[in-house]
Each structure stands twice: as C-alpha cells, then as structure tokens.
Amino acid sequence: MGFLQEKVAELGSGTNLIRELLAGAPRPELVPDWAIPLTAVFIGVGILLAIVSLCAMFGTWLERKVSGHIQCRYGPMRAGWHGWLQPLADGVKLLLKEDLIPLGADRVLFVIAPALVLSSILGAMAVMPLAPDFFFADAPMGVFLILALTSTTTIGVIMAGWASNSKWSLYGAMREAAQVVAYEIPLGVSLLVPLMVAGTFNLSEASAGQAGGFGIFGWYIWPVGFGTEGFSLGNPFMIPALVLVFVAVLAETKRAPFDLPETESELVAGFLTEYSGIRWSFFFMEEYAAMFLYCVVASFFFLGGFNSPLTWVFEDGGLLPNVFLFNVMAFVTIVVKGFLGMFVMMWVRWTLPRLRIDQVMTMGYKYLTPLSLLCVLGAGLWEWGKWMIVG
Amino acid sequence: MEPSSKIFYGALSLLTLAALGAGLVAAGAEGLAFGLFSVLTLGGALVCIWERSVVRSAFSLMATFLGIAGFFVLLHADFLAMAQILIYVGGILALILFGVMLTPPDLTERKISRVLGGLVVFGLGFAWVGMRVAESATWAVTEKGPAEGVNNAKRIGVGFLAADQYVVAFELAAVVLTVALVAAVYIARRRRADLEPMEGQGGGA
Numbered sequence: 001m002g003f004l005q006e007k008v009a010e011l012g013s014g015t016n017l018i019r020e021l022l023a024g025a026p027r028p029e030l031v032p033d034w035a036i037p038l039t040a041v042f043i044g045v046g047i048l049l050a051i052v053s054l055c056a057m058f059g060t061w062l063e064r065k066v067s068g069h070i071q072c073r074y075g076p077m078r079a080g081w082h083g084w085l086q087p088l089a090d091g092v093k094l095l096l097k098e099d100l101i102p103l104g105a106d107r108v109l110f111v112i113a114p115a116l117v118l119s120s121i122l123g124a125m126a127v128m129p130l131a132p133d134f135f136f137a138d139a140p141m142g143v144f145l146i147l148a149l150t151s152t153t154t155i156g157v158i159m160a161g162w163a164s165n166s167k168w169s170l171y172g173a174m175r176e177a178a179q180v181v182a183y184e185i186p187l188g189v190s191l192l193v194p195l196m197v198a199g200t201f202n203l204s205e206a207s208a209g210q211a212g213g214f215g216i217f218g219w220y221i222w223p224v225g226f227g228t229e230g231f232s233l234g235n236p237f238m239i240p241a242l243v244l245v246f247v248a249v250l251a252e253t254k255r256a257p258f259d260l261p262e263t264e265s266e267l268v269a270g271f272l273t274e275y276s277g278i279r280w281s282f283f284f285m286e287e288y289a290a291m292f293l294y295c296v297v298a299s300f301f302f303l304g305g306f307n308s309p310l311t312w313v314f315e316d317g318g319l320l321p322n323v324f325l326f327n328v329m330a331f332v333t334i335v336v337k338g339f340l341g342m343f344v345m346m347w348v349r350w351t352l353p354r355l356r357i358d359q360v361m362t363m364g365y366k367y368l369t370p371l372s373l374l375c376v377l378g379a380g381l382w383e384w385g386k387w388m389i390v391g
Numbered sequence: 392m393e394p395s396s397k398i399f400y401g402a403l404s405l406l407t408l409a410a411l412g413a414g415l416v417a418a419g420a421e422g423l424a425f426g427l428f429s430v431l432t433l434g435g436a437l438v439c440i441w442e443r444s445v446v447r448s449a450f451s452l453m454a455t456f457l458g459i460a461g462f463f464v465l466l467h468a469d470f471l472a473m474a475q476i477l478i479y480v481g482g483i484l485a486l487i488l489f490g491v492m493l494t495p496p497d498l499t500e501r502k503i504s505r506v507l508g509g510l511v512v513f514g515l516g517f518a519w520v521g522m523r524v525a526e527s528a529t530w531a532v533t534e535k536g537p538a539e540g541v542n543n544a545k546r547i548g549v550g551f552l553a554a555d556q557y558v559v560a561f562e563l564a565a566v567v568l569t570v571a572l573v574a575a576v577y578i579a580r581r582r583r584a585d586l587e588p589m590e591g592q593g594g595g596a
Contacts (some may be wrong), residue, residue: 038420066533109450141469141544148473155453158488162446170492178490184481306398 007336044136046086046121052289056281057087059288063346068349076136086328093163097277103164105274109163114282122291124149128296129204130334131327132306142202143195143297147188150252150290154180157254157261160283161271172270175357176261179251182364185257187248190372191243193379196302197234203297216310216350219304233386237379242302246344249294251364253287256349260357260380288342296334303337306330345358395501399441424465432460443497449487456480470543570588 001124048378061076061084068075101110126147127137139145151246152178161173198206198222212218212228219225223240225234251258260271299305314326315321355363407430414426436455442448456479463472551558 038423106447111446139469140475144473144477144544148477148481151477152453152457154485155450155480155488158485158492159450162488162492163425174489174492177485177492180490181482181485188477 007089011076025167034178039209043133044126045122048125048136050307051125052121055292055333056090056285056288058339059291060090061087062342065206066346071128071377072345075130078218082164089126094278094281099277099279100274102274104165109159110274111279112158113160113163113222113281113390116159118282119152119348120149120152120156121289124189125289127203128293129207129330132204132207132324133327134331135204138202138204140200141199142204142215143191145269146183146297147184147191150293150382151180153286153290157271157283160275163275164271168268168273169271172261172263172267172273176254178357179254179258179260179360179364182361183248183368185250186244186364186368186372189369190241190244190248191301191374192376193235193237196376196379197238198382203300203305205273206300206309210307211315212302212307212312215307215309218307219302222301233390235379237375238302238342238381240371241375241379242298244368244375245302247363248368248372249291249298249349251347251360253290253294253345255291255345256303257352257354258360259349259354263354291342291345292338292358295345296338298341299334299337301305306333393501395503395506396441403437406430407434421465424461428458428461428465431455431461433458439574442502443499445494446488449484449491452487453480453484456484468543470547 012360065075065082072191074082076086078083079089125151126136127139127142127145129138157176158173161169161171161176164170194206195201200206200209200211208216208222210220210227213226217225218227220234221238223234223239225232261267261271262272267273272280282328310329311326314322314329316323316326334341379390410426410430411423412423412426414422414429416422418425431454434449435458436457438451439448439455443450456475460472460475463469500516550556551561
C-alpha cells in the first residue's frame with residue numbers, strides 16, 4: 001500500500017496508474033516491443049476475470065441472503081459467519097462436477113457459447129473505471145461500448161439454447177432473442193437523456209460533471225442541483241429515465257420478473273437446461289457481472305458516480321485534500337452504489353411474480369419504447385429551452 | 392465430421408496461423424491485430440458459405456461482424472465500431488437467428504466434384520475481379536495515420552448540425568425506415584384479418 005500511495009502522489013491525479021506501472025516496469029533486452037501491449041492485455045483480462053468472479057461470488061451470497069430474509073428465513077448460515085464462505089464451497093462443487101455434453105448436442109457451439117457470454121462481459125467491464133486514477137480503458141465511447149459489447153451476450157445465449165438440442169433450451173433461446181431485441185431499444189433510448197445532460201459518453205467525465213454539493217447534491221438526478229457552480233436547474237426527465245433504464249436493465253439481464261429465457265416452472269431451466277458444472281457457472285458469472293456493470297453505469301450517469309460525502313471530504317479543494325484516499329473512497333463509493341443497485345434488483349425479483357411472454361413483449365414495445373422516446377423528446381426540449389433562456 | 396469438412400477446417404487454421412504470423416512480422420502488435428481481424432472477417436464468411444446448417448452459418452457471421460468492427464477500431468473510428476457491433480450483432484444477427492433457428496440442417500453427403508467445381512468457379516471469379524481492381528484502382532498511401540484520440544461522437548454531432556451538412560439526408564433515411572416499418576406491420580395485420588372469417592366458419596360447422 002505504501003508503494004501505491006507514493007506512486008499516486010508522484011504522478012498526481014488524473015493519470016492512469018496501470019499504464020504507468022506497466023510502462024515503467026523493467027524488461028530484459030530479449031523481450032520484443034509487441035510483447036508489451038500483449039502482456040498488458042493478458043494482465044488486464046486476468047484482473048477483470050477476478051473482478052467478474054468476485055461480483056458473482058458476492059452476488060450469489062447476497063441473492064441467497066436477500067431471498068432468505070424476504071421469505072422470513074436466514075438463507076445460508078453454515079459455511080462461515082452467516083454463510084459468507086458459501087460461494088467458495090459452491091465454486092469448488094461446480095469445478096468438481098461432471099462437465100456433461102449431451103450426445104445430440106452441437107459440440108463445438110455448445111463449448112463456445114459460455115466462453116462467448118463471459119468474454120463479452122469481460123470486454124464491457126474494461127471500460128468501467130474503478131477509481132478516477134485507476135481504469136483499464138478510458139474510452140471516449142464508454143457507455144456506448146458497454147451497450148454494444150453486452151448485446152453480444154444475446155448471441156451466446158441463443159447459441160447455448162440452439163446447441164443444446166433440447167426443446168426447453170430452444171424455447172429459452174427464442175424468448176431471449178425476442179426479449180432482448182425488444183428491450184434494447186428502450187434501454188439505449190432512455191440512456192440518451194443523461195447523455196444529453198452530461199454531454200459525454202465517457203463514464204469518468206460524467207462523474208466529474210456531478211462533483212460538489214457535499215458529494216450528493218451535484219448528482220444529475222436532482223431537478224434542482226447544487227454543484228461546484230452553486231445552484232443550477234437539473235433536468236426533470238432524469239427521474240423517469242432512471243425508472244425506464246432500470247426496467248429495461250432487468251429485462252436485458254434476464255432478471256425476474258423478466259426471467260422468461262430460464263423460467264424454472266415452465267422451461268426446466270430454459271437455455272441452461274443441458275449445462276452443468278463450470279460451463280453452467282459461466283452464465284451465472286455473466287449474469288451477476290452484468291447486473292453490477294449496469295448498476296454502476298446507472299450510478300455514473302444518474303447517481304453521481306464517484307461522488308459521495310466520502311470522496312467530497314478528500315477531493316481537491318475539499319476539507320482534507322488527499323489524492324490517494326480520494327481514489328480509495330471513490331472505489332468504495334462506486335462498489336457500494338453498484339451493490340445497492342443489485343440489492344434493489346434482487347428485492348424486485350423476490351417480490352414480484354413473473355410476467356408472461358406476451359406481457360413482456362407488450363411492456364417492451366407498447367409502453368417502454370414510446371415512453372422512452374417521449375422522455376428523450378422532453379429532455380431535449382428542456383435542455384434547449386434552458387439554453388435559450390439561461391444561455 | 393465428414394472428410395471434406397476436415398480438409399476445409401485444416402486449411403482454414405493453417406491460413407489463420409499464416410495471417411497472424413505475417414501480420415506480426417510486418418507490423419508488430421498492430422499487425423497481429425490486423426491479421427486477427429482479417430482472419431475473423433474472411434474466416435467467418437467462408438465458414439458461413441461452407442456450413443450445411445443455416446444456424447451455424449448465421450453464428451459464423453458474428454465473427455465477420457466482429458472482425459469488421461475490429462478494423463474500425465484499428466482506424467480509430469470507435470463510434471462506427473460500436474455501432475457495427477450494436478446494430479449487426481446485437482440486432483440484425485439476433486433477428487436472423489430468430490428467423491432461422493427452427494430450420495433443420497442439410498445432412499446429405501457433400502459431392503467432392505461439386506465442391507471442386509465451386510472452388511474453380513470461385514477462384515476464376517476472384518482472380519478476374521482482383522485483376523480488374525488491381526489495374527484500375529489507385530492506392531493512396533499516406534504516412535499520416537488516422538487521427539488518434541479524437542472524440543468521434545462530438546465530430547459526428549457537429550457534422551450533423553453544422554449548416555448544409557448531413558442532417559436532412561439522415562432524417563430522410565429515418566423517415567424511409569419508419570415507412571417500411573409501418574408497412575410491414577400493416578401487411579402482417581392484414582393477413583391476420585384474412586384468417587379471422589375462416590376461424591368463424593370453423594366454429595360454426
């Protein structure tokens with residue numbers, strides 16, 4: 001920790017720590033130039049894989065605890081304090097389970113599908129900044145890239161359903177295709193509202209735009225904000241946009257009440273029916289990582305991103321300016337916000353009954369799509385009016 | 392796997408290795424990426440033609456789409472790359488798969504003579520097009536690469552909004568698409584209306 005602290009202080013804020021550490025690493029003469037970016041990619045993917053697994057581990061534990069307490073029981077209690085070692089035990093079990101490929105399955109696609117699903121979420125995660133000075137890719141296209149790469153998950157799920165050569169799986173895959181195509185439009189369109197307000201696709205820039213106001217009142221979600229430049233008028237369409245994004249994200253991540261592709265009570269387990277062992281767990285790692293990622297994106301564009309009272313204390317020009325502690329607190333803030341979002345998604349899952357497939361389609365095409373278009377129109381007119389009057 | 396498929400996939404993997412190696416030798420890490428993306432693009436297209444199962448062909452198209460997106464990234468056109476993935480992989484390919492998912496594969500044995508005939512026709516056609524392109528095209532070679540670190544979204548927005556630029560053409564394209572969409576819905580609805588009297592007759596009989 002001491003080394004990191006010195007390094008951050010030496011570089012100053014706004015520098016990518018990972019890149020600096022890699023560029024400064026000593027290397028022997030034998031290593032050619034092209035090996036450096038390649039190694040960086042491998043190290044980055046390794047770290048991302050660790051993040052995805054941690055998300056899935058904590059996510060499964062949280063899901064079991066939340067569902068337990070909602071149903072007036074404890075959930076896992078045996079493995080460790082309040083069952084916190086349960087995900088590790090599950091992981092060992094999944095690794096040791098037989099990896100079954102059905103005889104009639106399309107073997108190649110059956111094997112590729114889980115890898116495709118997991119790699120799409122790894123790619124999308126690379127854009128997510130972990131702290132202001134700690135990120136993998138500071139893509140100017142940030143949130144657009146996340147939307148694009150997570151949409152390839154769909155193809156993986158369809159591939160899994162088709163390759164299983166089972167009727168349940170195929171039905172699950174068809175539902176996934178129909179559902180995702182329906183909900184991708186409202187998700188993308190209602191995300192345009194904060195993009196218009198922030199004026200950027202980049203997650204770090206959006207977070208920087210919400211600084212000030214004790215780390216809370218500068219957020220884009222408030223109709224009247226109090227940021228670094230004093231009081232300012234926000235956009236009232238942000239709140240409906242957040243609701244629309246939340247519903248669309250529930251459908252995109254196949255979470256109940258939109259878990260039609262894997263409905264246990266109708267389709268056994270949908271596209272997951274024929275999967276077992278570690279390949280099965282890949283789909284769940286993707287699901288929890290995608291939930292976390294979408295919640296983090298929503299918190300970056302609606303709920304302040306890195307800004308919280310914790311970071312407000314340590315930021316530049318705050319009460320106790322300290323670059324290192326600022327970064328640590330920003331990381332804590334974003335993780336807490338992400339998991340709070342996940343908690344709400346679980347809460348919804350264990351409270352609401354599942355929709356029927358025709359209700360899902362009606363909801364997507366007849367309600368969410370027009371509402372999100374109206375929301376964008378309203379937000380655009382509001383921003384235009386503000387620009388005409390205030391300048 | 393049938394023997395002709397074995398030969399096909401063997402040749403494809405050899406070509407992959409050759410392309411990756413050539414890229415690496417020619418231009419280092421960037422060349423390696425170029426080799427990878429060209430293999431994805433061309434390999435995906437070849438597998439799409441080769442496979443007997445329509446669904447497998449559709450899946451192999453994903454490699455093509457991703458490879459093209461990779462080329463856009465190499466040219467620092469990130470917006471185009473992401474739009475390519477979002478629209479083609481996330482939207483169009485999902486719809487194609489939705490359409491063809493229930494078609495059974497054609498499992499009859501391939502005739503070697505037909506495969507060879509196809510190869511000859513393809514080779515001759517490719518050679519003819521290649522020669523025509525080589526003699527007519529002028530290849531612009533510049534030392535200066537595409538601009539790096541430019542905010543593409545901002546440039547596209549400015550391009551749309553600045554006077555006498557592309558906004559009218561873009562809006563017209565949107566209107567054409569909307570008309571096509573409404574027409575498709577109308578046709579689908581009319582078919583259903585045609586069916587209704589038949590149902591009524593069935594109920595009465």
